[in-house]
Amino acid sequence: MKRAKTEVELEAGRQRRRLMASSGPGLAWIMLFLILPSAVLLGIAFFSSDDYGNPVMPLSTQAFGQVAGYSLLGWDPGNILVFLRSLKQAGIATLVSALLSYPLVFFILSQRPSLRPLLLLFIVLPSWTNQVVRTYAWLELLGPNAPVSWLGHTLGFLPPDLGMAPGGFAVTTGLAYNYLPYMIVPLYASAEKLDWTLVEAGRDLYASGLRLFWHTVFPQTVPGLLSGIIFVAIPAFGDYVVPQLLGGDKAMMIGSLIANQFTETPDWPYGAALTLIMLVFTAAGLVAFRVVSQKVGGAEEAAV
Amino acid sequence: MSIPASVRYTLAGISWPVYVLLYTPLVLVAYYSLTPHAASEWHAYQLLFSDSAVFTALQRSLILALGSASSSTALGVLLGYGLARFRNRHGRGWLSHLPGLIIYTPIIMPSIVFGISELIFFNLVHNATGLFAAGLQTMMIAHITFQVPYVALTVFARLSGLDPNLFDAAHDLYADGVKSFIHLILPVVQPAIIGGFLLGITLSIDDFTISFFTAGPGSVTLPIYIYSAIARKGVTPEINALGTVMIGTIIIMALGHFFITSRRERAGHFAARGNLG
Known part of the structure; x- marks a missing residue:
């Protein structure tokens, strides 16, 4: 027997249609132009490659062997080193930006309220310029013949004609420079809401200095710190511009390794397999991170 | 506050x-754009402004930034509005989480991927x-894709x-969907729309990696x-001059926007406080 729809069901249907009419186009756009393409890319990882590096049947896991370092010439640790280097660079850049962010955030908070937005703006401003420009700018400071390298030559810890860039140090610096605002902004947001009565209570109990900070201030800023770590570590791990411009051959990171398989010597399945492994790493990192942050508390804000 | x-x-000593x-680094870019040993200190700028390749590249960058930001604002405002108004927030199951997951994909996905x-x-x-020959059209599509979520989230926030009763009030006054969108929603979200549009332009100007792989x-x-140019012949004074112009433009625009909006807010603030005496 067919039952007439209740008013509640009709209303729910209307809501769904309105949702589709308003949000539908934007969501469809992202699905068509990003989610579908990345699914295609990941699918390509499971094909064989022909002489031109294009994906062909039959399906195979050969590309994953290449990722692990196996080729006709035997095993080579190159790729694993690139992965480890990317992890290390992203890790150091995240640590440096976290260590710099705390003093900066509390410095800004210690100023008059009317001055704070301007001080925050001056932190964020360099990141609004184009990434290529603000990255190559470091060549002016660290490259051969540049002031810092000249100092290095004079003091004798750098061979002449060599600069601090290109190299691993320049990449770390460039990554930290690029992504520092991504740490400061979420950290500032959580430090702004800090409950200072807890700090007073700690002081009344004769805690001081680092102990006071560690037990009263730090726990309250953990949500901001956790979001900041995600916003810095993920893009730094896969960054392309910084290692390309400041790294040179010996400081190659995963982003350039992937790009090479689609530009210089094409091998799509291999490049796709590298991408898949990189995304698995990123996702595993995010999941591990969520587990940790739920244990530490303040997970709601860190959840992405 | 007790520091x-x-x-x-x-x-302060660290900050x-x-x-x-x-x-x-940004100041050094400007410093090295000057050429004290050439005929004129501003030689690099003379080269730059007479370089037609730079001029066409600038035109394309502007078309890309303005075109993608306006399209993504249209899509993003509707998306954010729909999610804030019509999504069943108490829904269970993966389907009610799907829009959120879709929106965060472009934000979380590394640019290279x-x-x-x-x-x-x-x-x-x-x-x-x-279809879709690599060129400005494909770049435009990619730029819209990474801007939409940011606009949507700005509007959504x-x-x-807002007080949900506002929507009911509009409904009680017989405003239909379209009318309440124009008379209630648009004025309320106007700052978010402008903010989202500017954010879109900033993101477009900032991006290199995604542009590089979708360009023809x-x-x-x-x-x-x-x-x-850097890959071919390293950093030259002309590149520094171009970098200086780009950095300068962004800084002037950002400071201009900051002081205009903060003055407006301050004016609103004083007006509100005026009532309290």
Whole structure:
């Protein structure tokens, strides 16, 4: 027997249609132009490659062997080193930006309220310029013949004609420079809401200095710190511009390794397999991170 | 707020050098754009302004930034509005989480994966149908894709902060969906729309990686021009002059926007306080 729809069901249907009419186009756009393409890319990882590096049947896991370092010439640790280097660079850049962010955030908070937005703006401003420009700018400071390298030559810890860039140090610096605002902004947001009565209570109990900070201030800023770590570590791990411009051959990171398989010597399945492994790493990192942050508390804000 | 004076000095002692360091590379770009040994100190700028390749690249960058930001604002405002108003927030199951997951994909996905995915996708579609030849059109599509979520989230944040009774009030006054959108929603989210549009332009100007992999031979924009010039012959005074102009424009625009909006807010603030005496 067919039952007439209740008013509640009709209303729910209307809501769904309105949702589709308003949000539908934007969501469809992202699905068509990003989610579908990345699914295609990941699918390509499971094909064989022909002489031109294009994906062909039959399906195979050969590309994953290449990722692990196996080729006709035997095993080579190159790729694993690139992965480890990317992890290390992203890790150091995240640590440096976290260590710099705390003093900066509390410095800004210690100023008059009317001055704070301007001080925050001056932190964020360099990141609004184009990434290529603000990255190559470091060549002016660290490259051969540049002031810092000249100092290095004079003091004798750098061979002449060599600069601090290109190299691993320049990449770390460039990554930290690029992504520092991504740490400061979420950290500032959580430090702004800090409950200072807890700090007073700690002081009344004769805690001081680092102990006071560690037990009263730090726990309250953990949500901001956790979001900041995600916003810095993920893009730094896969960054392309910084290692390309400041790294040179010996400081190659995963982003350039992937790009090479689609530009210089094409091998799509291999490049796709590298991408898949990189995304698995990123996702595993995010999941591990969520587990940790739920244990530490303040997970709601860190959840992405 | 209770930070002891000694700690304040330490904080300032660490922070000011960081501020200086943030701007040192940018200042050096400007410094090395000057050519004291050439006929004129501004020689690099003369070269730059007479270079037609730079001019076309600038035109393309502007078309890309304005075109993608306006399209993504239209899509993003509707998306954010729909999610804030019509999504069943108490729904269970994966379907009610789907819009959130979709929105966060472009934000979380590393640029290199984003760019390469689009490169492969456009390449395959082009080979099959002849559509989507790599060029300004494919770059535009990619730029819209990474801007939409940011606009949507900006609008969503603004609308979620609203009293839901406002919508009921509009409904009681017989405003239908379209009318309440025009007379209630648009004025309320106007700052978010402008903010989202400006954010879109900023994101478009900032991006290199995604542009690089979706560009074609005839769609060199300013960042791609700079990148390939550096790869070819290193950093020259002319590249520094171009960098200086780009950095200067962004800084002037950002400071201008900041002071205009903060003055407006201050004016509103005083008006509100006026009532309290």
